[in-house]
Amino acid sequence: MKQVTVIGSGVMGHGIAQLVAQANVPVVLTDVYESSLEKATELITANLAMQVEQQAISESEKERTLMTLSTSTDVIQSASNSDLVIEAISEKLDLKHELYEKLEEAILKETIIASNTSTFSLEALTKNVAHPERFIVTHFFNPAQFVPLVEVVKGNKTTEDVAKRVMNFMEQVGKRPILLQKDVPGFIANRLQAALVREAFHLLEEGVADARSIDLAVTEGPGLRWGFSGPLETADFGGLDIWKSVVENLAPELSAKQQVPSFIDAAIENGNLGTKTSKGIYSYSDEVIQSRLVERDEYLLKMSKVRQ
Numbered sequence: 036m037k038q039v040t041v042i043g044s045g046v047m048g049h050g051i052a053q054l055v056a057q058a059n060v061p062v063v064l065t066d067v068y069e070s071s072l073e074k075a076t077e078l079i080t081a082n083l084a085m086q087v088e089q090q091a092i093s094e095s096e097k098e099r100t101l102m103t104l105s106t107s108t109d110v111i112q113s114a115s116n117s118d119l120v121i122e123a124i125s126e127k128l129d130l131k132h133e134l135y136e137k138l139e140e141a142i143l144k145e146t147i148i149a150s151n152t153s154t155f156s157l158e159a160l161t162k163n164v165a166h167p168e169r170f171i172v173t174h175f176f177n178p179a180q181f182v183p184l185v186e187v188v189k190g191n192k193t194t195e196d197v198a199k200r201v202m203n204f205m206e207q208v209g210k211r212p213i214l215l216q217k218d219v220p221g222f223i224a225n226r227l228q229a230a231l232v233r234e235a236f237h238l239l240e241e242g243v244a245d246a247r248s249i250d251l252a253v254t255e256g257p258g259l260r261w262g263f264s265g266p267l268e269t270a271d272f273g274g275l276d277i278w279k280s281v282v283e284n285l286a287p288e289l290s291a292k293q294q295v296p297s298f299i300d301a302a303i304e305n306g307n308l309g310t311k312t313s314k315g316i317y318s319y320s321d322e323v324i325q326s327r328l329v330e331r332d333e334y335l336l337k338m339s340k341v342r343q
């Protein structure tokens with residue numbers, strides 16, 4: 036790709052743009068708000084500085100990355116000069132439809148449009164578009180510059196060539212893309228996470244353990260191993276006969292609820308949304324939130340070095 040445009044410079048868009056620029060591919064990060072672009076540039080600069088501090092990149096690589104990335108509020112003009120447009124705007128279907136309509140009026144029909152949606156099917160996203168064959172989903176994970184996985188979802192009408200070029204591009208920028216054979220809600224990783232979170236909420240509601248212990252049961256246990264061996268290979272190494280019994284014996288015990296427990300609804304009603312409001316399942320000071328985010332990125336960076 037000669038140039039990439041990322042649309043939406045929030046949580047995901049700024050990380051995706053940083054990733055592309057770090058791979059030395061010219062990228063324009065766009066947003067309707069100049070203030071959002073300013074914040075994104077600050078975050079990218081701070082993240083690159085952290086990577087220099089951790090000796091993951093040199094000062095000159097940091098400077099080169101910043102030179103490879105530009106920003107603009109002229110979304111359509113930037114997109115019309117790119118071969119790949121990655122849309123990372125708010126998760127609202129009408130906003131995405133409106134944006135695609137404007138894009139299709141202005142850009143070449145060969146330009147690939149990839150959505151970072153977490154919940155919409157490609158079919159729903161492309162309902163009104165003229166050229167569905169160039170649309171695809173590229174679902175990154177936060178922080179996009181560090182988490183290797185990208186779920187690439189091809190619709191019935193997406194061409195093989197578009198899927199191949201996008202998969203190749205993701206590898207070029209250092210990601211581990213996986214191609215889904217079916218356009219299912221939640222793709223793969225969020226379905227797996229949703230199953231785990233539902234059970235974690237259930238265990239907390241039932242008073243089986245406190246929140247910290249439930250979190251530790253993942254981070255100090257299977258979570259550590261999952262970074263090496265996924266659930267299906269784990270089943271093979273444990274023995275399918277054993278896992279048959281695990282599933283048969285435990286399935287009736289697991290939560291099958293379709294709604295979150297009432298304590299989650301009550302927290303939301305009381306305005307306790309998590310770090311966004313300083314209180315959720317735990318309570319946080321502003322300093323703790325900031326330091327946890329920096330620690331998370333440092334941890335992911337160290338992990339990526341270990342895994343290389």
Ligand SMILES: NC(=O)c1ccc[n+]([C@@H]2O[C@H](COP(=O)([O-])OP(=O)(O)OC[C@H]3O[C@@H](n4cnc5c(N)ncnc54)[C@H](O)[C@@H]3O)[C@@H](O)[C@H]2O)c1
Binds near residue numbers: 044125
């Ligand atoms: N946050 C996550 O962890 C996460 C993970 C994976 C995927 N996603 C998906 O990524 C997308 C973006 O999520 P986010 O968390 O970065 O959102 P966000 O709210 O942090 O950022 C969205 C940005 O898009 C901008 N925007 C809105 N409409 C626009 C338009 N028409 N043109 C240009 N810019 C516009 C907003 O000003 C904002 O800066 C969503 O589809 C979301 O579902 C989010």
